[in-house]
Amino acid sequence: MKILIVEDEKTLCETIGKHLTAAGYTVDLCFDGDDALFYIEGTEYDAVVLDIMLPGTDGLTILKTIRDKQNLTPVLLLTAKSTVEDKVKGLDCGADDYLTKPFSLDELTARLRVLIRRQGGTGGRADNTLTVGPLTLDTATRSATRDGKEIKLTAKEYSILEYLMRNQGVVLSRDKIEQHIWNYDYTGSSNVIDVYIRTLRKKIDADFDVKLIQTVRGMGYVIK
Structure with missing residues (x-):
């Protein structure tokens, strides 16, 4: 946040x-x-x-x-x-x-x-958890699980996932994600968000038939 x-x-x-x-x-x-x-x-x-x-x-x-x-x-x-x-x-x-x-x-x-x-935000609850289908994020412990299986995340992966989950169903552009996750003075590579999304997909979606993180061509990413 x-x-x-x-x-x-x-x-x-x-x-x-x-x-x-x-x-x-x-x-x-x-x-x-x-x-x-x-x-x-x-x-x-x-x-x-x-x-x-x-x-x-x-x-x-x-x-x-x-x-x-x-x-x-x-x-x-x-x-x-x-x-x-x-x-x-x-x-x-x-x-x-x-x-x-x-x-x-x-x-x-x-x-x-x-x-x-x-x-709050879409998917938010008063008990510090965010849920999107089988995916749960505990914002107090900064931990994630899918179908009860723990998913180990880096600090930036966690931040991006939390932002997506707080905006469940909302398409977020790369620029919007970058501006929200990094501070005002950040200057990074143009594809940094794509890189993090790829690693999140490997950890969250690769082993499951239902893919939660989706690309909306020309617009950005959404989790639903």
């Missing part, structure tokens, strides 16, 4: 980024509000961690702006303000959750898991 972290304290922002990357997320970092709007409007994220007090556009204005545009990406607000009034103001602007500084990185990660699970 892809997360945007917007925090002007660079050390804190990078620390959060390293923690979430280690937890298996793809992460983009930005340090001011104007850049945050650019990132959010140009990239699809599964959640945004948003500081309120930012140089340029402040966090609440960013939140109002994206909600006015019907962008429902889950947003977790970070702030040094802890009064009930401040929390209510943030939630009324469209925030999904609120975390007061200082905070535990483990708590932040847990709250993000809840937000993403709540947001």
